[in-house]
Amino acid sequence: MAELVTLREAIAQTVHDGDSVALEGFTHLIPFAAGHELLRQGRRELELIRMTPDLLYDQMIGVGSARRLVFSYGGNPGVGSLHRFRDAVENGWPRAIEVEEHSHAGMANRYVAGASKLPFMVMRGYTGTDLAAHTNVRPIACPFTGEELTAVPALRPDVSIVHAQEADHEGNVQLWGIPGVQKEAVLAASRSVVTVERIVERIVPRAGGVVIPGWVIDFVAEAPGGSQPSYALGITQRDNDFYREWDAISRDRDRFRAWMEERGLWSGAGLTEVAS
Amino acid sequence: MTANGETAEYSGGELQTIVAARTLIGKRSCFIGVGRPSTAALLARMVHNPKLVLVYESGTIGAKPYRVPLSIGDGELAETADLVVSVPEMFNYWIGPGQVQVAFLGAAQVDPQANLNSTVIGDYRHPKTRLPGAGGAPEIATGCEEVVVIAPHSTRTFVPRLDFKTTRGERTTTVITDLGVLTPIEGELTLTAIHPGVTVEQAREHTGWDLRVADNVQVSAAPTAEELTALRELVSR
Numbered sequence: 001m002a003e004l005v006t007l008r009e010a011i012a013q014t015v016h017d018g019d020s021v022a023l024e025g026f027t028h029l030i031p032f033a034a035g036h037e038l039l040r041q042g043r044r045e046l047e048l049i050r051m052t053p054d055l056l057y058d059q060m061i062g063v064g065s066a067r068r069l070v071f072s073y074g075g076n077p078g079v080g081s082l083h084r085f086r087d088a089v090e091n092g093w094p095r096a097i098e099v100e101e102h103s104h105a106g107m108a109n110r111y112v113a114g115a116s117k118l119p120f121m122v123m124r125g126y127t128g129t130d131l132a133a134h135t136n137v138r139p140i141a142c143p144f145t146g147e148e149l150t151a152v153p154a155l156r157p158d159v160s161i162v163h164a165q166e167a168d169h170e171g172n173v174q175l176w177g178i179p180g181v182q183k184e185a186v187l188a189a190s191r192s193v194v195t196v197e198r199i200v201e202r203i204v205p206r207a208g209g210v211v212i213p214g215w216v217i218d219f220v221a222e223a224p225g226g227s228q229p230s231y232a233l234g235i236t237q238r239d240n241d242f243y244r245e246w247d248a249i250s251r252d253r254d255r256f257r258a259w260m261e262e263r264g265l266w267s268g269a270g271l272t273e274v275a276s
Numbered sequence: 277m278t279a280n281g282e283t284a285e286y287s288g289g290e291l292q293t294i295v296a297a298r299t300l301i302g303k304r305s306c307f308i309g310v311g312r313p314s315t316a317a318l319l320a321r322m323v324h325n326p327k328l329v330l331v332y333e334s335g336t337i338g339a340k341p342y343r344v345p346l347s348i349g350d351g352e353l354a355e356t357a358d359l360v361v362s363v364p365e366m367f368n369y370w371i372g373p374g375q376v377q378v379a380f381l382g383a384a385q386v387d388p389q390a391n392l393n394s395t396v397i398g399d400y401r402h403p404k405t406r407l408p409g410a411g412g413a414p415e416i417a418t419g420c421e422e423v424v425v426i427a428p429h430s431t432r433t434f435v436p437r438l439d440f441k442t443t444r445g446e447r448t449t450t451v452i453t454d455l456g457v458l459t460p461i462e463g464e465l466t467l468t469a470i471h472p473g474v475t476v477e478q479a480r481e482h483t484g485w486d487l488r489v490a491d492n493v494q495v496s497a498a499p500t501a502e503e504l505t506a507l508r509e510l511v512s513r
Contacts, residue, residue, distance in 0.1 A: 026363055027334050027349020051363065052411075075408030077347035078310040082408075089406040101395075104333060105367035105415040112364050124372060125415045130441040134400055177354045178334050179362045208360060233351055240346045 002171025002214035007195060007226075010219035011037045014159045014191045018067075020047035022157040022189065023056060025230060026180030027077060028238075031163040032056050033226030034195050039065060039265045049157055051107045051181065055229065055246050058082040061097060062256055063266045068098040070155075072107040079243055083250040093253065102135055106152045111181045113154035114188025120151040160189035163227045164212075165235055167196040168203045171214030177233030179210045186212055195223035197235045286499050288454035290507060291471050292426065294499045296380065296452050297324060299424050305329035306378045307371065307416055312426055313380035315344050315511065322506045331376050333412040335361045343513045371412070371419045379420035381413055381443065385435050386427055388464045388485055390445030392417070393438040400440060413443040422449040429453030431484040455479045457496065461488070469494040 005013070015021055015038055023031045035056045038046075047068040048057055055076065060066055062084030074085050088097040102110065109121035122140060126132040127150060140151040162182040164175035173194050175182065186192045194217050205211055214220070226232075229239035229246075249259050260266035286294075289312070296316035300306055301324045308317045308330060318341065321328050330339045334349040338358025345353055354360050361370070370376060383392035384407050394413060398404030417423050425448055427433050451458040456479050457469035466488040467479050472495055480487045499507075 027347050028351075028354070071409065073408050073411035074406070075411075077349070078345070086406045090403060101409050103410040103414045104363065104412040105372065108362075108364040108367050112368075123368070123415075124418065128441075128444050129414055130395070130400075131410060131414065177351070178336065178349055178360060180335070181363045183362070184364060210362075230349075231351060233354055238347065238350060240350075243346065 002194070002217035002220045004167075004169065004171060004199070004220050007033060007037050007221040007223050008041075010193045010221040011041055014193055014218060015041075015043050017043055018045045019158040020049060022049040022155070022160045022185050024050060024160065024162050024180060024182050024185040025227065026051060026178055027054075028178040028180065028230060029163045029175060029182065029227050029232055030054055030056055030230035031161050031195055031226060032228060032230060033223040034161045034163070034193060035060060036263070036265055039063060049155060051104060052077070053082060053085055055082070055243065058084040058246070058250055059260065059265065061085050061088050062094070062250065063260055064094040066097055068100070070100045072102045072104045076243060076247060079247050083247070084256060087253070100135055101131070102137075102152070103131065106137065107155075108181055108184075110152050110155040111184035111188050113152065114156045115184040118154060120153050122149050122151055124149060126150045155188055157185070157189045159191045159193065160185040161193045161195070162186060163195045163223070163232065165197050165232050166200045166203065167194065167214075167220045168200055171217055171220040172203050173212045173214070173217065173220065174203050174205065174209050176206050176209040183210055183212055187216060191218050192216070193219045193221065195221050195226045197224055197226065197232050198222065286504055288471065290504065291496065291499060292452055292454045293319060293507060294503045295457065295471070295496050296424065296426055297503070299450055299452070300325055300328055300378065303328060303378050305331060305376045306380065307331045307333070307376045307420055308380045309333070309382065310345060310348055311382065313382065315507070316426070317380065318344060318510055319503070319507050322510065323502055329358075331370070333366060333371075333416070335363060335366050337361065337370065344511065367412070367415055371416055374419050374421060376419070377421050379416045379423045381417060381423055381425050382427055383425065383443070384433065385438050386425060386433055386451065386465075387435060387438050387445070390425060390448035390451060390460060390465055391438055391441050392425065392443040392445065393440045395440040395442045397439050410442050417443045417445070417447060420447065423447045424449065425451040427451065427453055429455040429479065429482045431482060434483045434485070436485040455482060461490065464488055466490050467493060469496050471496045472498050
């Protein structure tokens with residue numbers, strides 16, 4: 001049964017240095033508040049997993065909290081590059097980062113395998129591209145027809161963190177709008193945290209809503225506005241202007257650090273500088 | 277640049293969008309990303325094909341946005357969609373099995389077989405430019421019946437060899453640039469149309485390989501007043 005705690009406590013109880021952590025939310029419901037709490041608590045050496053790293057992982061990579069990134073699309077949607085991600089891959093700044101990349105379909109199926117507690121999922125894809133040779137997939141023959149397919153290994157994050165619109169006092173969660181891979185991410189993980197816009201007396205299931213029962217979640221924490229500058233449909237709006245502004249903030253290392261420092265997301269401590 | 281010199285009444289980019297929208301005449305459904313493909317598909321719904329089903333990989337099927345969305349996850353897409361599905365469902369039930377007819381894709385590099393690179397420029401381990409990566413493109417390009425590529429016509433984009441093959445080109449039927457239209461003929465992209473005011477030589481100069489030219493190169497029809505008015509109204513929203 002999910003325990004209702006503060007965001008600080010939820011992160012402190014679940015995420016340790018070196019863990020593999022998936023903060024999911026496909027362009028919608030991105031758990032920014034939880035990611036920022038992780039930075040405030042100074043978590044390091046993380047393996048960050050996320051289909052679309054987005055601004056949140058750009059920030060986390062930019063302060064050097066990640067040793068490894070597993071992803072499928074590392075851009076600022078509709079704007080352009082994620083400059084901190086690029087700087088880490090291209091120049092090793094502020095540290096070199098190991099990368100494992102997939103297609104969206106591959107990542108989605110990896111989460112499905114994880115949630116299903118299966119070792120892998122089978123799909124058509126990767127063949128005939130250069131991705132296959134640069135990532136962790138294997139060819140597999142269909143036992144019925146012999147067709148050559150691709151096996152993608154299960155994702156089993158140590159911790160998955162997602163954001164939703166609401167939870168009740170038992171920690172049952174409901175989200176609606178673009179559902180992404182949040183349910184799969186929670187079910188695939190060893191430990192899970194859900195942040196919510198609001199705590200309600202009773203969850204009233206909505207048509208098209210996704211309900212995640214409290215008994216598969218470890219911690220629920222109230223975090224109003226916790227997905228900004230992403231959004232929670234029906235409650236907050238996507239801050240498209242900030243997505244555009246981030247391009248200029250993140251382009252320059254000093255400006256980026258100043259921005260993070262002002263918000264208590266970077267203290268300058270513990271970073272190993274690598275000359276670029 | 278403009279498509280037909282100093283007296284041009286529309287830009288090369290506007291014509292590119294309008295030509296892309298025309299490829300959706302008579303089509304059932306189209307998969308689109310953000311930027312020019314999204315503008316073109318919304319334009320197609322306005323002037324050519326009001327029943328066209330727009331599919332965004334964020335999970336929104338049948339989205340009817342009033343404004344061109346900045347991201348594929350903008351709230352308006354979910355609010356106006358016929359159905360909203362999870363990412364695994366999107367790829368496993370809808371895109372992979374070919375339920376979506378046409379796909380619009382972009383890329384940083386396009387080769388003569390219409391294979392696409394959106395991963396890296398330079399060496400994979402030590403890239404000169406790290407691009408966003410595959411996203412949904414590889415499975416979209418093998419799942420949808422036909423692929424329309426929209427890209428700027430330059431020697432940087434149209435290269436003889438990709439630095440990284442992210443996405444396969446077999447299903448590409450049309451490549452629309454700001455200079456003209458390329459179509460695969462006998463497995464190689466061939467210039468089949470130029471936009472008004474553009475010369476064949478210009479298109480060849482802006483291609484990084486010795487571009488084949490069709491025997492009877494067409495000239496794209498100039499935008500109609502209806503197309504141009506609708507496009508400008510759409511982007512001003």
